[in-house]
Amino acid sequence: MKKLFNNPNDYADETLEGMCLAFPNHYARSGETGRVITRQGVGEQGKVGIVTGGGSGHLPVFAGYCGSGMIDACAVGNVFAGPSVADCMDAIKAANGGAGVLRLYGNYGGDRMNFDMAGEMLELEGIETTTVLTADDVASAGPEEAEKRRGVAGMVYAFKIAGAAAKAGANLAEVTAIAQKAADSCRTIGVALTPCSVPEVGKPTFEIGEDEIEMGMGIHGEPGIWRGALASADEIAQEMTERVATELDLQAGDRVSVLVNSLGATPHEELFILYRVVARFLAEQNVSIVTPLVGRFATSMEMTGASISMFKLDNELEGFLNAPTDCPFWSPA
Amino acid sequence: MKKLFNNPNDYADETLEGMCLAFPNHYARSGETGRVITRQGVGEQGKVGIVTGGGSGHLPVFAGYCGSGMIDACAVGNVFAGPSVADCMDAIKAANGGAGVLRLYGNYGGDRMNFDMAGEMLELEGIETTTVLTADDVASAGPEEAEKRRGVAGMVYAFKIAGAAAKAGANLAEVTAIAQKAADSCRTIGVALTPCSVPEVGKPTFEIGEDEIEMGMGIHGEPGIWRGALASADEIAQEMTERVATELDLQAGDRVSVLVNSLGATPHEELFILYRVVARFLAEQNVSIVTPLVGRFATSMEMTGASISMFKLDNELEGFLNAPTDCPFWSPA
Amino acid sequence: MSYSSEEVRVWLSKCAARMIASSAELNALDAKLGDGDLGATLEKCGELMQVAMTDHRDTPSDHFKACAMACSRASGSSFGTLMAVAFMTIAKETVGRDKIEACEVVDYIDTVNKALLSRGRSNLGDKTALDSLEAIRAEIAARGVSTNLHEIAHQAAVKAIKDFRGLPNKIGRARMFADKSIGLEDPGMVAVLRIIGPALSE
Amino acid sequence: MSYSSEEVRVWLSKCAARMIASSAELNALDAKLGDGDLGATLEKCGELMQVAMTDHRDTPSDHFKACAMACSRASGSSFGTLMAVAFMTIAKETVGRDKIEACEVVDYIDTVNKALLSRGRSNLGDKTALDSLEAIRAEIAARGVSTNLHEIAHQAAVKAIKDFRGLPNKIGRARMFADKSIGLEDPGMVAVLRIIGPALSE
C-alpha cells in the first residue's frame, strides 16, 4: 500500500481537517466528533435541509458536495464505512432550519440503518425528516430488483437537483419528490481495473489479474457482472453505454446529462477517450447531451477504473442542474 | 499497463477529440493536424494572444487551460513528447489577434527548440512573439542554476495570471512582464510513489521499490533529489514545504496561494492530509494563504504522488489570480 | 428472581469488558467475509459503554439508554448500530421500572430481535447475530428461567454458530461472498457468544 | 563538381527511404537512453519527405525548404526539429541558385551545425548528432572534396560513433542518465550514419 497518510486511524479525520483548512469559507467540521461537515450558512431558517453521509475515501462524494445549492450537512464515516448514528443525528440537527430535512444518500444497508435510526430518534425532538435513496448502479441488481441497487456516481445529480430545489424555496415534500425524480432518472455502471487500499486494512480491497477488468464492480469493490480480459476503451465504453442507456428508454429528442467519472487513478485523458463513445452513441439516437461532467466525482481513492452515468432531463431537472452553486468541487471537469 | 485506450498511437488524438466533444463551447481542435486546441473566441482582435504547449498525459495541463482569461491556443504533442514545430506555428497563428503572442510554457529543451523555431518562422510573417518559460521545480537544479529548472505544476499560476492580464487589455510587453513575474514568484516540488505508463511504450516510465518514494521527481519521471523509504504524510509534506518555502523568502504578513496537486492517482483525501502541514507551516510564519488550490492541476496520468507549490502574491498578482475565467478545469478543488 | 439497576449496571460493564477483550479475534473473523472492523467496533462500543457504566442510575432503563447512546456514537458499522437499537428497544420496554424480572427476559429478547430484524431489513435464517439471539430466546423459553440463564444462553449461542456454519450469509457485507461464507462462522454470531462470556465451567 | 536540383531531389528521396528503413533499430537505441521514439520520428519525417520529393522543383533550395516543412510537421521530438532547422538553414544558404557546388559542402555543414548548436543550446562534445556532423565536416575539409564524398562522410560518421561511445551524454533526455550512457551509442549519431547510407563497399 503506497499512500500518503499518517496513522491509518486518522485518515478520515485528517482529510476533513485539511479540507476545512483549505476551504474555510465553504466547509466546517461540526458535531460531537467533528465527523459532520456543514456548508457555510448551514441551518438557514425556513429552507429545507439536505443531509447526506457515507464512508470516507470517495471524495468529492460525500462531504465535498456540501455547498449552497447542494448539501447542507454530511455525516462522515471511516474509509468505506458508514457514519455513526450519532453523527447522522448531528448532521440532521445542523441542517435543520425548521422546514424539515431530507436524508439523501446511497443505498447501502449500513448507512440506511444508521440514517433511519437517527431520523427516528430526532422525530422525538420534532424534526421532520424524509428519505431518498440513490440506487443508480445497474450492475448491482436487475431492474426488477431496482430497490436493491447500490448508489454510485449518479448520486451527485440527486445532490445537485435537490440542493437547487431547496435553495429555490421548495418545501420538504417538493424537495423529496424532485430528489426522488432525480434518483429515478439516473443510471450508472462502473468498470474496475485495479483496486485501492483502505489505510486501516493495509492491503488491496480485491485481487484482479494483470490483464483483467471487472465490469460493474461497485465503489467499495463489490462484485460486478463479469470479469474478463482488458479490451479496448471503445469496446468497454460501448458495453457500458448500452447497459446504461437501455434502462432509460431514451427517445429521439431526449436530453441527458452524461457523467464520465474516474474512480481515482484513471486520468482525464482516458475519460475523454470513453466520452467519445457515449457521445457518438447518443448522437446516433438523436439524444442530445446537456451539461456533461467529465472528471472525478465519486471515487474510490486510487482505484483505477471509470463509471458512466446518464441522467435523463426534463425542463425542471435541467433548470436545477444548471442553477448556480458555490461548492468548490462542482465543476464540469 | 492497465489503461483505457484503443490504439496507443491514437491516445493523444482521441483525448482531444473527447475533450472537444464534451466541451464544444470551450474547446476546438484546429491546425493542420488537429493537434492545436483553441479556446472559444480565440484570436480576438487587439488582445494579446497566449499560447502554450507540451506533451499529452498531463491534463488539465496543457490544453485544458485554454479558456477566456487563460490560454488562447495550445499545441499538443504525443504523450510526454513535445508538440511539432508546425503545430506550435499553428497555435501561434490561431492566438494572434494582431497584438502579438506570448509563448508561455514549461522549460523543457525540446519544447523550447520547437517554440523558438516556430516563433522565428512566424516573425517572417510579421507576428510579434515573446517567450516566458516556467521553471518552478526546485528539485531539478539548484537556485544558482534556476534557468535549468523544469516547469511543473506551478505553470498554472502563470497561465492564469498572464491570461487575466491579456484579457484586461495589457499589451504584449506588459503581459510578458507579468507572466515572468508570475513564473518568478512560484516554486514547486513533487514526490512520486508509483510510475505511470506511456501507451506507446507499454511499460512503466520508471521502476521504484514497493516501499520507496522519490523526492523531487519530475512529471515525466525525471530523477529527483533522493530515493528512500515511504515516510508519514506529515514528514514528507514538511520536507516539501520547507524546500519550497525557503526559496521564496517569506516574511510575516506575506500572502501566498498554495497548490497541492495530485500527480494522478493520489486521491483528494491525501492532498488534504498534506495541505494541513503546509497550512500549519505558513500560519506559524504569519503568512496567509489566499485562494488555495487542491486537486489535479498538472498530472502524469496515473502516477501516484503529489506536488506542493507556493505562489507569492502581490496585489497585482492576487487580482489576476482571482479574475473570472470560463475554463472548465479552473476550479479550486 | 429479578435484577436491580445496580446488577444491570455491573452486568453491562462486564459485557463491555468482554467486548474489548475479543477485539482481535472478531476483526480477524470479519476480515474473512467483511471489512475486518467488527472487533474495532465492539472495542469502541465497549470503551464508551464502560465509561457510561461508571455512573450509577436509578433504573435499568437508564443504563440501557446510556449504552444505546454509547453504541450509536461508537461506529458507523452495522454491529454498533444493531447494539444501539437493541439497547434503545429494551430501554423503552423497561422504562420507569426499578428492576427487571428474569421471567420477562424471553419477551425482551423477542422484542429486541423484532426491532433488529425490522431495522436491518433482514430475516431469521440470514446467518447473523439475530439468529443467535433467536436461538438463545428459544432455548430459554424451552428450558424455563432458572439461575443458570447464563449457561443456557451460552450453550444456545455455541449451538447456533455450529448450526449455521454450513449455510451461506444472506445479508450484510458477507452476502457479497455468499459462496465463500459457507463453512465459515458468521462474525456477528461469534460476537454474541463473546459478549455473553465463557461458560461457568470453562 | 556540382549537384543539380534534380540530383538533390533524388538524393533527399533516398535519404528519406533510409530514414524509414532504420526505424526499428533507432527506436530500440533511443529506448535505452530516451523515450524510444527516434525511429518513429525519422520514419514520419521520411514519409513526409518522400511525399514532398515527388514534386520537381527549380532549385535545390526549394527542395530543402520542402523537407524542412515536412520535418517540422512530423514530430515534436528533438531530432525532427533538428532536421527541420538543418534543412531550413541550408535552404536559406542556397536560395536562388540552381545548383550546389561540391566545394561548398564543407561550409554548408558548418553553417548548419552552428545553427543547430544555437537552436538546441548544445555544445560540440555533448555526444549528439552534431558531433557526427562536425566529424564529417572536418574529415571532408581535411581530405578535400572528391567523388567519394559519400565514402568520406560514411567513414567519419562511423569513427565519430566509436570515438564518443565511451563518453557521457550531456544534453537531451539521455543527459538524465549520463552515467548509463557511457559505453552506449548515441541514437542521434547512429541516425546520422543511417541517413548517409551504407558505404559503397558494404
Ligand SMILES: Nc1ncnc2c1ncn2[C@@H]1O[C@H](COP(=O)(O)OP(=O)(O)O)[C@@H](O)[C@H]1O
Ligand atoms: N442487516 C443486518 N441484520 C442483522 N445483522 C446484521 C446485518 N448486517 C450485519 N449484521 C451482523 O453484523 C455482523 C457484521 O458487523 P459489522 O462488522 O459491524 O458490519 P459492517 O462492518 O459490514 O457494517 C455480521 O456478521 C452480522 O452478524
Ligand SMILES: Nc1ncnc2c1ncn2[C@@H]1O[C@H](COP(=O)(O)OP(=O)(O)O)[C@@H](O)[C@H]1O
Ligand atoms: N539539444 C540537442 N542538441 C543537439 N542534439 C540533440 C539535442 N537533443 C537531442 N539531440 C539528439 O537527438 C537525439 C534524440 O532525438 P529524439 O529521440 O528525437 O529526441 P527526444 O525524443 O528526446 O526529443 C539524441 O540522440 C541526440 O543525438
Ligand SMILES: [Mg+2]
Ligand atoms: Mg465489518
Ligand SMILES: [Mg+2]
Ligand atoms: Mg464496517
Ligand SMILES: [Mg+2]
Ligand atoms: Mg526520443
Ligand SMILES: [Mg+2]
Ligand atoms: Mg521524443
